[in-house]
Amino acid sequence: MSVANLYPVTEAFAAQALINQDKYKEMYQQSVINPEGFWREQGKRIDWFKPFERVKQTSFDDLHVDIKWYLGGTTNVSYNCLDRHLEARGDQVAIIWEGDEPDQHRHITYRELHEEVCKFSNALRGQGVNRGDVVTIYMPMIPEAAVAMLACTRIGAIHTVVFGGFSPEALAGRIADSESKVVITADEGVRGGKRVPLKANVDEALTNPSTHCVKQVLVVQRTGGQVPWHNHRDVWYHDVMKVASSHCAPKELDAEAPLFILYTSGSTGKPKGVLHTTGGYLVYASMTHEYVFDYKPGEVYWCTADVGWITGHSYMIYGPLANGATTLLYEGIPNYPDVSRIGQIIDKHQVNILYTAPTAIRAMMAEGKKAVEGSSGKSLRLLGSVGEPINPEAWHWYHETVGQSRCPIVDTWWQTETGGILISPLPGATALKPGSATRPFFGVQPALVDNLGNLIEGPAEGNLVILDSWPGQMRSVYGDHDRFVQTYFKTFKGMYFTGDGARRDEDGYYWITGRVDDVLNVSGHRMGTAEIESAMVAHKDVAEAAVVGFPHDIKGQGIYVYVTLNADVEASEALRQELRQWVRKEIGPIASPDVIQWAPGLPKTRSGKIMRRILRKIAVGEYSALGDISTLADPAVVQQLVDTHQGMQ
Ligand code: 6R9
Numbered sequence: 001m002s003v004a005n006l007y008p009v010t011e012a013f014a015a016q017a018l019i020n021q022d023k024y025k026e027m028y029q030q031s032v033i034n035p036e037g038f039w040r041e042q043g044k045r046i047d048w049f050k051p052f053e054r055v056k057q058t059s060f061d062d063l064h065v066d067i068k069w070y071l072g073g074t075t076n077v078s079y080n081c082l083d084r085h086l087e088a089r090g091d092q093v094a095i096i097w098e099g100d101e102p103d104q105h106r107h108i109t110y111r112e113l114h115e116e117v118c119k120f121s122n123a124l125r126g127q128g129v130n131r132g133d134v135v136t137i138y139m140p141m142i143p144e145a146a147v148a149m150l151a152c153t154r155i156g157a158i159h160t161v162v163f164g165g166f167s168p169e170a171l172a173g174r175i176a177d178s179e180s181k182v183v184i185t186a187d188e189g190v191r192g193g194k195r196v197p198l199k200a201n202v203d204e205a206l207t208n209p210s211t212h213c214v215k216q217v218l219v220v221q222r223t224g225g226q227v228p229w230h231n232h233r234d235v236w237y238h239d240v241m242k243v244a245s246s247h248c249a250p251k252e253l254d255a256e257a258p259l260f261i262l263y264t265s266g267s268t269g270k271p272k273g274v275l276h277t278t279g280g281y282l283v284y285a286s287m288t289h290e291y292v293f294d295y296k297p298g299e300v301y302w303c304t305a306d307v308g309w310i311t312g313h314s315y316m317i318y319g320p321l322a323n324g325a326t327t328l329l330y331e332g333i334p335n336y337p338d339v340s341r342i343g344q345i346i347d348k349h350q351v352n353i354l355y356t357a358p359t360a361i362r363a364m365m366a367e368g369k370k371a372v373e374g375s376s377g378k379s380l381r382l383l384g385s386v387g388e389p390i391n392p393e394a395w396h397w398y399h400e401t402v403g404q405s406r407c408p409i410v411d412t413w414w415q416t417e418t419g420g421i422l423i424s425p426l427p428g429a430t431a432l433k434p435g436s437a438t439r440p441f442f443g444v445q446p447a448l449v450d451n452l453g454n455l456i457e458g459p460a461e462g463n464l465v466i467l468d469s470w471p472g473q474m475r476s477v478y479g480d481h482d483r484f485v486q487t488y489f490k491t492f493k494g495m496y497f498t499g500d501g502a503r504r505d506e507d508g509y510y511w512i513t514g515r516v517d518d519v520l521n522v523s524g525h526r527m528g529t530a531e532i533e534s535a536m537v538a539h540k541d542v543a544e545a546a547v548v549g550f551p552h553d554i555k556g557q558g559i560y561v562y563v564t565l566n567a568d569v570e571a572s573e574a575l576r577q578e579l580r581q582w583v584r585k586e587i588g589p590i591a592s593p594d595v596i597q598w599a600p601g602l603p604k605t606r607s608g609k610i611m612r613r614i615l616r617k618i619a620v621g622e623y624s625a626l627g628d629i630s631t632l633a634d635p636a637v638v639q640q641l642v643d644t645h646q647g648m649q
Pocket of ligand 1: 264309310311385386387388389390411412413414415416417437498499500512514515521524525526
């Protein structure tokens with residue numbers, strides 16, 4: 001192993017860690033030699049009402065993809081996250097809430113959270129929500145978001161959380177696809193001192209005829225701001241809570257009962273409703289949370305993700321609460337009121353474990369030492385990273401400046417689809433290499449294949465696939481099982497295809513190189529190029545659009561759009577601004593293009609496929625590396641695009 005950029009586990013850390021190097025090796029061996037036995041044992045980490053009869057029934061064969069875990073068992077997620085902790089740690093803090101303004105915070109104990117969830121479960125039932133009904137949650141980062149999720153799981157309703165930054169249009173699409181009966185929202189959200197009109201957005205979404213499935217809107221009062229009200233449909237959270245009983249027995253649910261749907265972008269079509277189920281998901285979320293973060297009782301753990309993303313589900317709510325942890329939920333943004341906020345929150349709440357994204361790290365890094373000025377950071381013990389590859393500069397800055405060269409960094413690779421972390425160091429077991437997600441978690445069998453699907457051994461680069469199932473794996477695309485099979489199991493037969501490329505080095509460490517499909521990763525948020533393109537062409541002046549990513553210092557990837565206007569339309573700076581606003585309205589601010597280049601024509605093959613490879617090169621000014629353009633229907637468009645790009649510099 002080359003030692004230049006290697007960070008071995010320190011003796012001090014290994015001595016107190018849950019898993020050391022020998023234990024990792026031994027357990028990993030067991031987990032792949034005897035998955036049944038391994039996962040039978042791990043299944044015991046949650047409480048079952050009725051024990052499972054069979055550990056796994058899984059097939060990646062594209063003719064009959066079937067993924068089931070803990071068959072025959074019955075359980076309940078909210079029971080495991082709340083009730084079972086009451087005896088031993090009812091008075092321990094479950095959620096620390098830190099508001100947008102530095103003087104706002106709340107501590108909620110397990111007992112209090114349990115009571116609130118029971119009441120809200122009854123309130124939801126009172127609104128006609130039953131087992132199997134879908135509930136959309138469109139909320140700011142307030143404790144009621146966790147209450148809403150847990151209450152759904154208590155009564156067997158399926159939640160679908162939609163990120164509060166999504167536009168009314170994007171929200172409507174998700175409500176319609178999931179056929180939600182109820183929407184839970186807040187009057188307004190608050191982020192970085194600005195108000196987000198959540199209720200007004202819901203109202204606008206519900207004017208869309210495709211959302212007629214919604215019968216009720218439950219509204220939490222966050223700001224007390226004026227909101228439009230529809231008596232027949234809108235209900236205040238505090239009103240229903242006032243009269244709700246605090247006694248609610250958790251519903252006994254099948255291990256494979258749907259737990260939640262979460263929409264995520266792929267390379268084609270509309271966002272997919274990723275479906276996760278009850279038993280396996282919780283076993284996996286809780287196990288990975290405990291071992292990857294080396295979590296010990298009493299520690300304060302802070303995951304900065306929004307509840308609208310999978311990280312917010314598995315590692316802010318479900319994993320930590322299943323483990324009886326204290327989890328911090330922060331309403332605001334890293335640089336409000338100023339860039340020292342993260343450090344101040346760490347000190348204020350004595351955070352031991354911090355889990356954040358490279359984009360946030362780079363944003364802090366851009367301010368030099370200011371991010372840590374005035375705070376000590378002494379409570380920190382472990383750092384985590386997720387969402388995109390972390391560049392070595394950001395890794396080193398995170399390690400030295402935030403972690404004071406004392407805290408290991410777990411670079412965790414996983415996806416909405418995987419439910420939990422698949423490749424990551426275990427901090428007491430794995431020597432770190434900056435930029436590498438290192439090794440697979442227990443039971444995970446990653447492999448690399450070439451474009452024909454042949455397995456590649458040894459140090460190599462290729463498409464990242466997973467050879468066998470793990471309990472946290474998604475079970476289907478909601479309402480479209482065929483799309484599930486097509487997307488993940490057809491490209492390489494008999495394997496789960498991640499959509500990512502990776503390199504494996506001489507030590508067997510994995511280095512994720514990024515998406516190999518048409519998916520962008522902007523500030524750790526996944527976006528399909530097709531999604532942005534279809535929003536663009538929905539504008540009356542746009543004939544065609546092609547979207548590519550380009551390297552961006554803070555966001556990781558920026559959004560570069562080539563736009564062909566309709567024949568009678570004049571290109572102008574005003575129109576460029578209008579198109580930016582248009583995409584924000586159609587999808588949300590996170591999809592706002594960084595660059596819009598006018599393109600009289602787009603480079604296409606004779607079969608009409610846009611050659612994004614060429615557009616990616618032009619976007620970064622690598623004109624000499626365009627490769628073979630002779631197969632294009634009209635090679636002359638390339639020179640036009642190069643000229644325009646040069647003119648923009
Ligand atoms: C958890 C989450 C998944 C995609 C994934 C990959 C990228 C996530 C990463 C990483 C390199 C890491 N990704 N973690 N790339 N190193 N540690 O982010 O889920 O939003 O579905 O995105 O993000 O490209 O395929 P999701």
